[in-house]
Structure formats: structure tokens, C-alpha cells
Amino acid sequence: MVVAVSTSWVVDMAFAVFGMAAVLTGYRVFRTDSMVRASFWLLASFVNVGLILVLLNARFLGFSVVLMMAGEMSVMAIFMVMLMMNPAGLNPMTMVHQHRTSLAAGLLAFLALASVGVLVDFPDDPARVEPATVTAELGAEELGDSMLVFQTAGATLLATMIGSIAVTSRRGRYGDAEQGSVPPPLRPEADPADGEGAA
Amino acid sequence: MTLETVLVVAAALVGVGVYGALSQQSFVMIMMGIELIINGALLAGVGLWAYSTGGSPKGQMLGVVILTVMAVEAALGFAVMTNIYRVRKADITEKTKRLRG
Numbered sequence: 001m002v003v004a005v006s007t008s009w010v011v012d013m014a015f016a017v018f019g020m021a022a023v024l025t026g027y028r029v030f031r032t033d034s035m036v037r038a039s040f041w042l043l044a045s046f047v048n049v050g051l052i053l054v055l056l057n058a059r060f061l062g063f064s065v066v067l068m069m070a071g072e073m074s075v076m077a078i079f080m081v082m083l084m085m086n087p088a089g090l091n092p093m094t095m096v097h098q099h100r101t102s103l104a105a106g107l108l109a110f111l112a113l114a115s116v117g118v119l120v121d122f123p124d125d126p127a128r129v130e131p132a133t134v135t136a137e138l139g140a141e142e143l144g145d146s147m148l149v150f151q152t153a154g155a156t157l158l159a160t161m162i163g164s165i166a167v168t169s170r171r172g173r174y175g176d177a178e179q180g181s182v183p184p185p186l187r188p189e190a191d192p193a194d195g196e197g198a199a
Numbered sequence: 200m201t202l203e204t205v206l207v208v209a210a211a212l213v214g215v216g217v218y219g220a221l222s223q224q225s226f227v228m229i230m231m232g233i234e235l236i237i238n239g240a241l242l243a244g245v246g247l248w249a250y251s252t253g254g255s256p257k258g259q260m261l262g263v264v265i266l267t268v269m270a271v272e273a274a275l276g277f278a279v280m281t282n283i284y285r286v287r288k289a290d291i292t293e294k295t296k297r298l299r300g
Contacts, residue, residue: 117206
């Protein structure tokens with residue numbers, strides 16, 4: 001059976017619930033008093049977006065988002081504990097700056113993008129696919145015509161892993177990372193070669 | 200569920216993300232704002248795939264690329280944040296006003 005995205009009222013209701021939940025939980029991320037809770041609100045937002053993707057028949061992408069974000073937000077929660085600005089959540093957190101400007105910028109971004117989405121006449125060409133074969137088609141695309149894109153994404157992830165290890169390494173290029181990046185002197189016992197003093 | 204409503208939800212996610220990324224002081228919270236922005240981009244991309252491309256799998260490849268961008272952003276963001284904390288003992292943006300150690 002070949003179908004476009006379902007137009008049944010159940011799907012509409014589900015989309016309304018997931019859409020509102022995604023935006024509201026996304027907003028709660030920045031309004032909660034605990035940074036650990038903030039990371040789990042963000043996870044909730046991502047799960048809702050993933051479910052919307054599933055409703056749109058992009059099942060592989062939808063479940064990938066849920067899986068990836070479940071892992072990433074667990075790591076994020078550990079970082080939140082390490083960098084917590086308000087240990088134990090005893091005080092209300094005021095960790096914002098330029099609040100009004102940001103609010104205006106966020107609203108402006110929303111209105112501009114939403115008006116583009118509503119006013120622009122995008123081609124009306126709904127995906128007519130068998131939901132069961134969408135994932136198979138994506139797999140054939142990844143290892144077929146778009147293999148270069150797929151391979152590049154893989155190489156990019158590898159470069160990211162190496163890069164993040166290099167950046168966080170305890171040993172910097174010129175010694176301990178705590179020392180900052182001070183280049184060694186050009187002659188023995190001279191000043192570091194970092195500007196005016198350089199020979 | 201129409202293309203317009205999907206794009207409006209995506210725009211709302213981007214708007215919330217912009218608000219968060221600009222208003223938060225902590226590096227981790229700024230990263231969460233950026234993640235929300237990319238999340239909105241992903242939703243908009245898949246929405247256009249479902250309603251405007253006739254279901255070409257190339258549209259979903261864009262989604263895969265956006266997922267990659269999200270992972271790269273998170274990994275390198277954590278790495279840079281760890282390094283800044285190690286060198287400057289800074290965890291909020293106000294402590295890095297001077298770009299020297």
C-alpha cells in the first residue's frame with residue numbers, strides 16, 4: 001500500500017501533542033533551576049521531535065534522534081554536574097545575561113522563520129512511499145548515489161573524535177595544557193618566542 | 200499535520216534555541232541552545248522531505264548530515280569547554296572577556 005503522510009485525525013492529534021511538547025520542554029530547558037534537569041528537559045524535547053519524524057514516515061531518522069540523544073544527554077548530565085552553577089539547587093539560579101535582547105532575538109527568529117514557512121509556496125509533492133520501505137531506500141541511497149556524502153560524514157566524525165581528544169589532552173603542544181600555549185624560546189634561556197621578545 | 204504546521208513548530212524550536220543560546224551564561228547551557236536550533240533545522244528538513252520532494256531518499260540524506268553536525272557540535276563543544284576550564288578556570292562566558300590567558 002503506497003501512502004503519503006497519514007492525514008487521519010489520530011496523527012493530527014499526535015502531531016499537535018508532540019509539537020507542543022517539543023517546544024514547551026525546549027523552553028523549560030532554560031527556565032529550570034537545575035542544570036541536570038535542564039539536560040533531561042532537552043532530552044524530552046528531542047524525543048518529541050523524533051516522534052514527529054516517525055509520524056512523517058522518516059522512521060530511521062526519528063529513532064536515530066531518540067537513540068543518539070538518549071546517550072548524548074546522559075553524557076551532558078554528567079558535564080552538568082561537573083559545571084553546576086548552583087549545587088544542590090538550593091538557590092534560584094540567575095545565570096542569564098542580556099535577557100530582554102535574547103527574548104527579542106528569539107521571538108524575531110521565530111516570527112521570521114514561521115512567516116517563511118507559512119507564506120512561501122513550497123512545491124506540493126508529498127512523499128508517496130511505502131512506510132515499510134523508506135528505511136531500505138535510505139540504506140540503498142547511503143551506499144549508492146550518496147555514498148560520498150555518507151563516507152564524508154563518517155570521516156568527519158572520526159576527525160571530530162581525534163580533534164576533541166587533541167583539544168582536551170592534558171599535555172599541550174608546548175608542555176602542560178595548564179600553562180597555556182606558550183611557545184618555547186628560540187635560543188636556550190631566552191624569552192618565549194611569543195611576540196616582541198622573539199629574535 | 201501539514202507542511203506549514205511542521206515548519207512553524209521547527210521555527211518555534213529555532214526561536215527557543217536562539218533565546219537560550221544568547222541569554223545563558225554557562226557554556227553547557229549555550230550548547231543546549233545550539234542543539235535546539237539544529238533540532239529545529241532537522242525537523243524542517245524532514246518536513247520538506249515528506250511534503251515537497253516526492254519522497255526522494257536524498258532528502259533524508261540531508262537529515263543524516265544534520266545529525267552528524269549535531270554530534271560534531273556536541274563533541275567539539277565539550278572539548279573546547281573542558282580546555283577553557285582547564286586553562287582559565289572559566290565556566291561562564293563573562294570570565295572569558297579577555298582573550299588571553
